[in-house]
Amino acid sequence: MTQEYGASEGSTVRAAPAVGRRRAAWILGLACAAQFMVVLDVSVVNVALPSIRTALGFTTADLSWVVNAYGLAFAGLLLLGGRLADVLGHRRAFVLGLALFSGASLVGGLASSPAALIAARAVQGAGAALLAPATLTVLTGTFTEGPSRTRALGAWTAVGVAGGAAGNLIGGALTEYLSWRWILLVNVPIGAAGVLLGGRLVPGGRDGGPRPRLDVAGASLATAGIAGLTFGLAQTNSRGVSDALTAGATAAGVLALAVFVRVEARVVHTPLVPPRLLRIRSVGVGNLVLLLTGACLIPMWYFLSLYMQQVLHYGPLRTAVGFLPHTLVTMAVGARLAPRLMERTGPRTLIVTSAVVSAAGFWWQSRISPDSGYVDGILGPALVISIGSGLLLTPITTAVTSDVAPADAGAASGLMNTTKQVGGALGLAVLSTLAATDGVGVPALTAGYARAFLAIAVVLTVTAVVALALPRRPERRTG
Structure with a gap:
């Protein structure tokens, strides 16, 4: 039995189409692979930056644009990308975004000058801004609301987290054993296969009738x-x-x-973000929760990476391996445990509980000292943080998308991705200021990072309080 959603004037009410189990599994794998690539490329270049500077002759000031060009295009175009998924249809948006992303990866991997690489990274970000919302709308358009959609969103969320966590590991390994160019070129064969499969498997996502104006x-x-x-x-x-x-x-x-x-x-x-979306309590409050969550979880990788390299004196590849507990535990909890718990508790209860668990993990992380080793300074807190964050992201995604009409699915997912990215940028700027210190040496650095982790614990506690304003259960709209 399919669940229909209400839509306002000019939109079409349509339930998620029924697809065979095998085709649904292929679509889930395809959407997860695309999301993994998008999130991976936010961080995969970090470890390779010194090699890129030497190979292409970047100045120190210009080198940061290898990262910023992707991030600015991605964050700046996400809302437009989300709405284009509604205008073009899910299949066209998915295929076009993946083709643009993969083509730019090829150009960037073959770049012979700083300008060419920066331009390619910006186009990559534009492709990612179209592709990321499309991966989510593909899933909400394929899986009907209920346990099957919850499991699909759990896998999508876990893979996205893994992409962010694995960026340094994959970037370090490719740079050390092959070349920095392969951090971009690896996207090309995967993207080409995804374009071919997407054109055959992904539902179109639009019914007949007038095409919405952009x-x-x-x-x-x-x-x-x-x-x-x-x-x-x-x-x-x-x-x-x-x-x-x-x-x-x-x-x-x-x-x-x-x-x-x-x-x-x-x-x-026909607004890019229909005001009616923000009047839905789960969407408005859910995006505020997501903003606060992004401000905590995205900067975490930055500070932990610096702590391992500057305090524990790890090299890039060893630092990347040090993140494996975060990656593996978060994936396992997000894909397996979170969907099962949601069926029993609902999104709100799980969001509140997991935010408190994550806050406890970051409080433990803030207790680091210059004498801390990997087990007590990284591994112990990592287990608590990863359990909390693994349980946190799936119910937030479910809460933000559950009450949205199919005609607004792309806009809602674009808003959700934008909120998370803007939260991460804001959080990193504020936390970096808190972590800054006039002192020198390991004690001063450690104290600065400890302040940042303590601030994250406080913000996550506030997040748990804000989440209490979410509906206890998603509203069931029947048109």
């Missing part, structure tokens, strides 16, 4: 606002908060987003 004004404002805000936050560490470029970009981003909200609510006929 909100160009909203897309431009959202892209400019999020890119400006993200750029300003990215410059905070290197230039300082009072720097003219940092302050100007941040102010321009905030202004553009304010105008975007006004335009979406009062001007356009």
Whole structure:
């Protein structure tokens, strides 16, 4: 029995299509592989940066754009990418996003100059911004609401977390044993296979009738606002908060987003983010929870990486191996345990509980000292943090997407991904300021990282309180 969703004016009410179990498994694997690639490429270049600088002649100042070009395009275009999934249909958005991402990976892997690599990374980010929401809408369009969708979202979430965690490991291994170019070229054969399979397996995702109009004004404002805000936050560490470029970009981003909200609510006929979405309690509160969660879990990898390299004196590959407990436990808990617990407790209870567990893990992590070793300084807290975060992400995804009409699925998933990325950027900027120290040596560094981990524990505790405002169970809409 399929579950139908209500939709407002001009949208089509349609239940998730019934597909065979074997085809559904292929679609799930395809969506998870694409999501893994998107998240992986956020961090996979980090370990390879010294090799890239030597090979292409980057200056120290320009080298950061290998990372920032992808991140800015990804965050800035996510809302547009989500809405395009509604306009083009899920299959077309998925195939186009994957083709753009893989083609840019090929160009970047063959780049012979800094400008070519930076441009390729920006196009990669644009492809990722279309592909990431499409992977989620493909799943919500394939699996009907209930246990099957919960299990699919659990696998999707766990694979996304694994992609972020595995970036350093894969980047370090490819750079050390092959070449830095393979951190990009590895996407090409996987992407080509995904394009071929996606064209055959993925449902179209749109019924007949007039094609929705794309909100160009909203897309431009959202892209400019999020890119400006993200750029300003990215410059905070290197230039300082009072720097003219940092302050100007941040102010321009905030202004553009304010105008975007006004335009979406009062001007356009088919808004990029329909205001009705934010009036759904699970969507509005769920995105606030996701913002706070992103501000904690995304910066975690940054600070733990620095702690292992600067305090424990690990090399890049050994540091990457040190993250394996986080990756394996989070994947196992997210894919296996979280869906089962959700069937018994519902999303809200699990979000509150797992946020508290994660906060306890980060409090333990904040107790590090210059004499801490791997077992007491990394492994012990990692087990608690990973159990908490593994249980946290699946119910948040479910809560944010459960009450959304099919016509708005792409917009909702684009908003969700944007919220998470903006939360991560904001969290990293604030936490980096807290971790900064005027002292030198291992004791000063350790104290700074401990402050950052303690702040994360506090924010996750606040997240648990905010999550109490979520509905106890997703609303069942019948049109």
